[in-house]
Amino acid sequence: MLPAVFQNSHQIHDYLTQGLIEFGGTFEFKGPWFCDMDMLVTSDPANIHHVLIKNFSNYPKGPEFQKIFEILGDGIVNTDHELWEFHRRTTLSFLSHVKFHKLLETSVWRKVEKGLFPVLDYFSEHGIDFDLQDIFQRFAFDNICNLVLDYDPSSLCNDLPCIPSQKALDDAMEALFHRHVLPESIWKLQKWLGIGKEKKLIQAWKAFDEFIYPRIPIEEEERKDDDFNLLKTFRKAYEEKINGFLSTNSRDFLRDTSLTLMLAGRDTTSTCLTWLFWLIATNPVAEFKIREEIETKLKLKENKKWRFFNVKESQKLVYLHGALCESLRLYPPLAVERKSPIRSDILPSGHYVHENTKVMFSFYSVGRMETVWGKDCLEFKPERWISERGGIKHEPSYKFPAFNAGPRTCLGKETSFIQMKMIAASIIYHYHIQLVEGHLVLPRDSVIVQAKYGLRVKLSRRNV
Ligand code: HEM
Structure with a gap:
């Protein structure tokens, strides 16, 4: 089946979805015999529930x-x-600490005020079109570095500078995707020879280390003040609980922790916001409704140049929440997830999983199955997420797995919604968005479903 995959590699997520619809939500993928690539591909919520929740330990x-x-x-x-x-x-x-919401609010708002608005204003005043996805990536990168490393790399400013560790994140994601689809022997050989994507990964690794290590404070410095800080929280916990249990020292451990959170927090929120703005631009009624909700639910009395949206206010925006959920349903940033059982198993769909078989979930396909979301599954309908009483309607995670399901559910879910609502409300309230005609917007064939060629838009300032 590998040649068919290569033939459709430019539209891999839609190709998988077609296959899954045809085979009722699950099919067996057979790779060449020498490549160890056989796997069970599924978008069946019952299978997701079984693997990620009910039989998590297996x-x-x-x-x-x-x-x-x-x-x-x-x-x-x-x-x-x-x-x-x-x-x-x-x-x-750390994330549920009372001080965290304040830290998040201050960090996001500072970035909106000092980074996002000046850049967007510059583009709108000069009538320049630009890539909104790039802006969101820079925003998310600065913000996550600020929260994790207590350092703002200021990648979001008028010059849009190239920051090596920003680029390293892109290179690393591409190389990791290749490791998913290539047989292990091939990528290991490339690594050994230092060629192709593996070469880029080695360079990215170096760039991360050079970026992160100098920002990990040395212990003596740390004890001088007791600010609320993620690295200090982790260092303290490391020394109390796992010192001696790991072969890595605390600095290496903090480097791994920081890098993981940077990776988890950058592309996910920026991808979701990109697709949200694309969906809104192609559904003008939704843009109108979001703005109407902002104006009616939040008392907008101040006559300032910029209106600030805080955490409490963003929690009142139910329609905007629904719009974000639709973006996550149709374009889950993490499109696929892979698991392998310790012991062989039988899935609810009736498929046998041998202990050496991989199970691949296509989260992208789940949101596009009529059997799961109904006949209108491909339509962008924020109303789907609003209950009869006007509150947010929750769906089970195995039916809406954008944030994963079960014990390994994303820890940044709440943080992301707050951040994304503050950013989206700020832009939608102050600007009108227009897509650049003829610019192709397609999902990237990667683990993270970014817009392959970015999202080129023009903004015009609204009179508010
Ligand atoms: C729209 C935004 C986001 C989406 C869609 C998302 C999605 C996910 C998914 C699918 C996983 C499971 C990954 C796996 O097990 O392989 C995950 C895990 C995780 N996410 Fe997020 N994420 C988002 C934002 C964030 C942010 C902003 C943070 C950081 C504050 C974060 C922190 C984490 C962490 C720490 C895990 C690991 C959980 C575990 O393994 O127990 N996420 N996320």
């Missing part, structure tokens, strides 16, 4: 995943069992 990340993502070292995404539990507890204690 489907750890495992050594194969850790080999592919070796660049993340002992970061949370790459770990299982006790170390994963330690990460989860520590990250959760």
Whole structure:
């Protein structure tokens, strides 16, 4: 089946979706006999529930995943069992701390005020079209670095500078995708020879280390003040709980933790916002409704040049929340997920999974199945997410797996919604967005479903 995949590699997610619709939500992929590429591909919510929730312990990340993502070292995404539990507890204690919302609000607003608005104003005043996806990536990168490393690289400013570790993230994601689709022996050979995507990965690795290590404070400095800070939270927990348990020292451990969070927090929110703005631009009624909701639900009395949207206000924006969920349903930033069982298993769809077989979930396809979301599954309908009483309607995670499901559900879900709503409301309230005619907007054939050629738009300032 590999030749058919290569033939359709320019539209891999839609090709998989067609196959999944044809075969009722699950099919077996057969690769060449020598490549160890056989896998079960599924978008069946019952299978997702079975693997990610009900039989979680039988489907750890495992050594194969850790080999592919070796660049993340002992970061949370790459770990299982006790170390994963330690990460989860520590990250959760930081993200749910009372001081965190304030930190997030200040960080996002500072970036909107000092980075986003000046750049957008410059483009709108000069009538220049630009890539909105690039702007969102820069925003997310600056913000996540600020939250994790307490350092703002200022990649979002009028000059739009090239920041090596920003570019390194793109190169690393591409190389990791290749490791997913190439047989292990091939990418290992490329790594050994230092060629192709593997060469870029080696360079990206170096760029990350040069960026992160100098920003990890040395312990003596740290004890001088007791500010609320992620790296300090992790260092303290490391010394109390796992010092001696790991072969890596605390600096390496903090490097792995930081890099993982940078990777988890940049492309996900920026991809979701990109598709949101594309969906809004192609559905003008939705743009109108979001603006109407902002104006009616939030008391907009100030007559300032810029209106600020805080965490509490963004939580009132139910229609905007629905619009973001639609963006995540149709274009889940993490399009696929792969698992392998410890013991062989039978899935609810009736398919047998041998212990050496991989199960691949297409989250992209789940949102496009009529059997899951109904006949109008391809339509952008924020109303789908609004309950009869006007609140947010929640859907089970195995039916809406954009944030994963079960014990490994994304830890940044709430943070992301807050951040994305603050950014989206700020732009929609102050600007009118227009797509550049003739610019092709297609999903990228990668693990992260960015817009392949970016999202070129023109903005005009509204009179508010
Ligand atoms: C729209 C935004 C986001 C989406 C769609 C998203 C999606 C996901 C998905 C699908 C996973 C599972 C990955 C896997 O197990 O292989 C995940 C895990 C994770 N995400 Fe997010 N994410 C988003 C934003 C964020 C942000 C902003 C942060 C950081 C604050 C974050 C932190 C994490 C962490 C720490 C995990 C690992 C959880 C674990 O393994 O227990 N995410 N996310």
